[in-house]
Amino acid sequence: MEHHLIDNTEKKQYEFQVGGHTPKIEYIKAQDKIYLTHTEVAKALEGKGIGSELVRQVLEDIKKNDLTLIPLCPFVAGYIKKHPxxxxxVLKGINIA
Incomplete structure (x- = not known):
């Protein structure tokens, strides 16, 4: 299932609209860097791959916009660890354990 990524700059978050829920990744942008700080997916949507799809689309947007990523969110860091x-x-020198 393909979801449409929304960059909600007012709320400083990337989000999907899924069945009345808003899975999101909060961020802070500074110059050419983006800090992904928190991922949230409603319990009703857990286990359906929506969080991973959200991270994948956000990473595509970061790449397209030539930003440097600082993944402060453990879910995002875990996704990158599984998808090297x-x-x-990711900013050079940041270790994703």
Whole structure:
């Protein structure tokens, strides 16, 4: 299932609209860097891959906009650990354990 990524700049979050819920990743942008600080998916949507799809689409947007990523959110860091092809976006020197 493909979801439409929304960059809600007013709320400083990327989000989907899914069945009355708003899965989101909160961020802070500073110059050419983006800090992903928190991911939230409603309990009703857990286990359906929506969080992973949200992270994937956010990473695509970060790459498209040539931003450097600082993944402060453990869910985002875990996704990048499982999908190392995205490590190129991460600020050099940041270790994703």
């Amino acid at each position: 092809e995205w490590r190129e976006l």
